[in-house]
Amino acid sequence: MNISLQNVDKVSALLTLKLEKADYQSRVEKTLKTYCQKANIPGFRPGMVPMSLIKKQFGKSVLVEEVDKMMQEKVNEYIRDNKVNMLGMPLPNEEKMQPIDFDTQEDFEFVFDIALAPEFTAEISSADxxxxxxxxxxxxxxxQQVKMYTQRAAKYDKVEQYEDKDMIKGLLAELDENGNTKEGGIQVEGAVMMPAYMKNDEQKAVFNGAKVNDVLVFNPAVAFDNNEAELSSLLKIKKEEVAGVKGNFSFQIEEITRMVPAELNQELFxxxxxxxxxxxxxxxxxxxxxxxxxxxxxxxxxxxxxxxxxxxxxxxxxxxxxxxxxxxxxxxxxxxxxxxxxxxxxxxxxxxxxxxxxxxxxxxxxxxxxxxxxxxxxxxxxxxxxxxxxxxxxxxxxxxxxxxxxxxxxxxxxxxxxxxxxxxxxxxxxxxxxxxxxxxxxxxxxxxxxx
Missing domain, CATH: 1.10.3120 (Trigger factor, domain 2)
Incomplete structure (x- = not known):
């Protein structure tokens, strides 16, 4: 076996590996013997298949496999042992790599293009x-951080009159064109909303100063700018059904909840x-x-x-x-x-x-x-x-x-x-x-x- 590296220029090289029969023959024979021991061929007991038959059936494929394995091992070993600063992987040289005939050849030559890393010096010192x-x-x-902590530790009080950013809970009911509860229309018990998150200011203003037990009329589609996800969640309907809901709804307020931020005290600290x-x-x-x-x-x-x-x-x-x-x-x-x-x-x-x-x-x-x-x-x-x-x-x-x-x-x-x-x-x-x-x-x- 002979392996060598020849620089083509500063950043590329040719790696040539020559394998002779003596280099790989023992590995081929060892693999064929294993085949003999394990082969299951009709007419022969396990382990009693003649080597001549094994060689006839598997000789070439074993030769190809063992030569390929040895080639990869030796190339990788050379690159590692000689600290070749290679980029990527070796590629067969398209000009010098000759076709291999495993039927007639006993000696094999492999020629690879090697991409080399450029040489340079990277350093940082006090001069930089x-x-x-x-x-x-x-x-x-x-x-902002203090506010976040006080809000995370906040308590929630029940109040009688709505203020901005309060949460309201109540009965939501779809109305017909006459302003009456629509027969067979959408109704949601225990519906929860925060009017502060409505997109439309006029609809948001409907809830200003509202009290528990008040019944208010608003348009969810307008209030939430036809947002499928928000309307689907509020009205408890599928997203594909949202487009068909354009009218007014009544909202009977049953509960108003207000977040009261925690005090800056030892408990919070x-x-x-x-x-x-x-x-x-x-x-x-x-x-x-x-x-x-x-x-x-x-x-x-x-x-x-x-x-x-x-x-x-x-x-x-x-x-x-x-x-x-x-x-x-x-x-x-x-x-x-x-x-x-x-x-x-x-x-x-x-x-x-x-x-x-x-x-x-x-x-x-x-x-x-x-x-x-x-x-x-x-x-x-x-x-x-x-x-x-x-x-x-x-x-x-x-x-x-x-x-x-x-x-x-x-x-x-x-x-x-x-x-x-x-x-x-x-x-x-x-x-x-x-x-x-x-x-x-x-x-x-x-x-x-x-x-």
């Missing part, structure tokens, strides 16, 4: 200045952050601000890596790639989409490949490795953020861990978490090395950077 954006936690954001964690409104707001700032930090780090990417791509300059070869590989991976897909998406794929190569080099140069504990911590952090979106901050550690373990059972989740953990570590490493140009921006200004 990169913007780092700190998102300002405004009083308005804190107020304890429910949000745990018993005794904060003891005043000032501390409560400070803790909220700290939590928002922590969430914003991950956004800032993400933006930092985006800027590092742009900075290094410009610093390194345009890299040379074996375009024709990479397009062949891309076409093989997307055969059903055809050449038009390759032509349309190739440049974008090269942009992503360039950043991938830069990032891999940065990870290696900074000795960044993602351990199982890193993935678990990232899963717990993702779970913590999900709970925080619903105002649940004081989540026990065992609950976070159980949710994280469930997340790690999904392969696609694990891949995403590994990537996030790697980028988190990389961001921390590069922030420590680069000269950061600190800038404080509002949340609105920050979001506009991604438009």
């Amino acid at each position: 200045t990169v913007d780092y954006y700190t998102i300002e936690v405004s009083d308005e954001l804190i107020d 304890d429910s949000v952050f745990g018993e005794g964690a904060v003891s005043s409104e000032e501390e409560f707001r400070a803790k909220i601000k700290e939590g928002i700032a922590k969430q914003f930090e991950s956004d800032s780090d993400y933006k930092f890596l985006v800027d590092v990417r742009e900075y290094l791509v410009n610093k390194i300059g345009k890299l040379e790639f074996p375009d024709a070869l990479l397009k062949r590989i891309m076409l093989l991976n997307n055969e059903e989409k055809g050449e038009a897909f390759v032509a349309e998406n190739y440049d974008k794929s090269i942009e992503e490949l360039t950043w991938h190569l830069i990032k891999e080099q940065l990870l290696e140069n900074n000795a960044i490795k993602v351990e199982q504990a890193d993935v678990m911590n990232m899963a717990k952090e993702a779970t913590r953020i999900q709970f925080a979106q619903y105002g649940m901050l004081n989540i026990p550690e065992d609950v976070l861990e159980n949710y994280a373990k469930e997340m790690l059972k999904k392969k696609e989740s694990v891949e995403g978490l590994v990537n996030r953990a790697a980028e988190s570590k990389l961001s921390a490493a590069l922030k420590a090395k680069a000269t950061l140009n600190h800038k404080t921006v509002s949340m609105e200004e920050f979001n506009k950077m991604f438009e």
Whole structure:
């Protein structure tokens, strides 16, 4: 056996593998002996089939299979052992790869085109200045968060007179053209509405100042702008039946419920952050601000890596790639989409490949490795953020861990978490090395950077 790699240019090479009969013969014979032991051929007892018959029936297919397996093993072994920085996969060279005749040949030569990664140096040092954006936690954001917590812990009081954003419950009945209850028409007992969510202001105004036991007349189709989902839910009918309902309805109010936000007291503080964690409104707001700032930090780090990417791509300059070869590989991976897909998406794929190569080099140069504990911590952090979106901050550690373990059972989740953990570590490493140009921006200004 002989295997060699010859560079065609800086970013492509030819890998040639020559196999002689002595290289693969023992493997072929071993497989044929297994066939002898297992073959079930009429007229012969198991294990007693003559080798000559086995070779006649299976010899060629076994030869093809074993040569192919050996070829793949040796090519992969050579690439791994010699640390060939290959892109994609080896492709048979269309000119030098001769057709193989397994009936007559005993020696085989395989010639592959190899796409090589371009050589470059990606590094960040104090000589490199990169913007780092700190998102300002405004009083308005804190107020919104405080309001959310007081509403989540709100109580609901029964009241006698309707005010904006109250919820009403009662008997809903379809009327005929004369304003009487329609015989056989739609009637919903215990119907629940919040007039504040009506789309039409005139219909919304019908309920202003209404009291328990009042009977009001309104038009649901007009009130909710013919929204199928809302009308279907309110009238308890199928969506396809909504279009046929255009007339007025009566609504006899049986109950008015008003949400009363929780007070800013110790009970609320304890429910949000745990018993005794904060003891005043000032501390409560400070803790909220700290939590928002922590969430914003991950956004800032993400933006930092985006800027590092742009900075290094410009610093390194345009890299040379074996375009024709990479397009062949891309076409093989997307055969059903055809050449038009390759032509349309190739440049974008090269942009992503360039950043991938830069990032891999940065990870290696900074000795960044993602351990199982890193993935678990990232899963717990993702779970913590999900709970925080619903105002649940004081989540026990065992609950976070159980949710994280469930997340790690999904392969696609694990891949995403590994990537996030790697980028988190990389961001921390590069922030420590680069000269950061600190800038404080509002949340609105920050979001506009991604438009």
